[in-house]
Structure formats: structure tokens, C-alpha cells
Amino acid sequence: MTTAPEVAPVTRQLTQPMLNAYADASGDHNPIHIDEAFAKTTAMGGTIAHGMLVLSFISEMMTGAFGRAWLAGGRLDVRFRAPSRPGVTVTARARYTETKDGRHRYAVECVSQTDEVLIAGTAELPGVM
Amino acid sequence: MTVLTDLPAGHDFPPIAFSVNAAQSRAYRAATGDTLPLYDEAGLVPPLAVAALALGALLESVSLPPGTLHASESVTYVSPVPVDATLECRARLAQRSVRGGWVVSVLDSDILLDGTTAVSTRATVMSPAAPS
Numbered sequence A: 001m002t003t004a005p006e007v008a009p010v011t012r013q014l015t016q017p018m019l020n021a022y023a024d025a026s027g028d029h030n031p032i033h034i035d036e037a038f039a040k041t042t043a044m045g046g047t048i049a050h051g052m053l054v055l056s057f058i059s060e061m062m063t064g065a066f067g068r069a070w071l072a073g074g075r076l077d078v079r080f081r082a083p084s085r086p087g088v089t090v091t092a093r094a095r096y097t098e099t100k101d102g103r104h105r106y107a108v109e110c111v112s113q114t115d116e117v118l119i120a121g122t123a124e125l126p127g128v129m
Numbered sequence B: 001m002t003v004l005t006d007l008p009a010g011h012d013f014p015p016i017a018f019s020v021n022a023a024q025s026r027a028y029r030a031a032t033g034d035t036l037p038l039y040d041e042a043g044l045v046p047p048l049a050v051a052a053l054a055l056g057a058l059l060e061s062v063s064l065p066p067g068t069l070h071a072s073e074s075v076t077y078v079s080p081v082p083v084d085a086t087l088e089c090r091a092r093l094a095q096r097s098v099r100g101g102w103v104v105s106v107l108d109s110d111i112l113l114d115g116t117t118a119v120s121t122r123a124t125v126m127s128p129a130a131p132s
Helices: A016-026 A037-041 A051-066 B022-032 B038-042 B047-058
Strands: A009-015 A076-079 A089-100 A101-110 A118-128 B014-019 B067-076 B088-100 B102-113 B116-128
Touching: A009 A051, A009 B102, A016 A051, A016 B022, A016 B047, A051 A076, A051 A089, A051 A101, A051 A118, A051 B022, A051 B047, A051 B067, A089 A118, B014 B047, B022 B047, B047 B067, B047 B088, B047 B116
Parallel strands: none
Antiparallel strands: A009 A089, A076 A118, A076 B067, A089 A101, A101 A118, B014 B088, B067 B116, B088 B102, B102 B116
16 A cells, blocks of 8 residues: 655745735736735735745645655646735645555645635645655 | 737747746745755755746736736646756747636746756636727
């Protein structure tokens, strides 16, 4: 029987300065993330985090668990289910689901402190570690 | 600047050469709060940083309409990317459709290291359709 390691969750609080820093670091200055006045005129009603910023918590979580095996063979497939707003505490977590064709598969998600699902999908990586 | 939603499905973007230096990698990790020691120890860039910076480089030549939202993302990490490596991003607007007042765009990209794919991505974004 193949066993897959447990994956420790990653928890982080989103702040507007974090979104601003991510915009500068990534080059994605879409105003929905950094311009409060603009964002208030949209259906979002305020700024929201870059999807790739929140997704980074899942990738960090998997890197922390699997190291180079994740960096050379990992795959993420996710949907952004709800906007992540400044002030929200996000927890990225993973649950092992199966090993198939030599790859471990996990259900992954990011949830808010009220358990709202922000991101959901799968992560998989080679099973030989 | 060209707007993404004005481009036809099948549009190939000109290849973009870029690299990620140590300062850029640190700035990305500081912004995301990633304190894992692996990257400094091995001289590597977080692979999602590579994908994010490739998108950032692409956004220098094509703009997203204000209010554009990220709907889904698939990322495959094929090989680790060293700091300062020369990379090439080849991106294509794979699909474009209009649904319920939104333009849905699917962007595929391959990020090559020494001519071989190191990271590949598929991003689906939704942009408010222009009033007709």
C-alpha cells in the first residue's frame, strides 16, 4: 500500500499592503487589487487579492511538504471560487485522495476564517519520494 | 496598448525573454510571506513566481480590461528554475468566448528554460464585456 505524507497547512492574513507589494513584485497592477476607489465601483465592492497571490499559499504548502519533488513534477488545477479580501485570514490545506499512475493526488483548498471556500482544486505530484 | 479582449482566439503573443533575479525572487517571497529556506539554499525561484512574472511581462504588451477576474488556473512544474536563468515565455490566447456579459479568455503559456518547458500554465480570466 502506498502512503502519502500529510501536508501541513499554511495560514496567512491578507492585508492591503500585502496586495500592493504583490502587485509590485508580480507586475500585475490591475486596479481591482490596489485601487480602493475604483474597486468600490465594481461588483466586488472593494479590492480583492490577486488569485495568484492566494494560490501561492497552496504552492508554498506543497513545497514545504515535498521540496524538490514538487518543484519538478507538481501540478495544480484550481478554480477561484470566491474573492479574497484584505482582512481575511486564509488557510491553505490539503487532503490526500489517491495515488494513481504513480502520482499522489490531493484535494486542495484555501478557506477563510469562516470556512468560506476561496480556492478549490487538486494538486498532484510524482509518488516516488 | 492592445486589450486582451480585442484579440482573436488563436492569437500567438510574441515570445518574451525574461529572467528572475535574486532581488525579484526575494520581493515575491516577501509579498507572499513565503519563508521556506529551500529557495535560497538551492538558488531557485518559486515556480509560481515564474508563472506570475511571466504574466506580468505579458501585461507589458497587452492590457486587461479593468474589473478582469481570475476564474481558474492550471500550473505544471516540469523543472526547477534557477535564479538569473534566461527564460522565454510563449503565450497564446487559446480560447475566447462571450457569456452573460463577460468575455472569457483562456491563456496558455509555456515558460522555457534552455529551450525546454520548465513551467506551463493555463489561466482563465473573465472581463466585463464592453457595452454594445
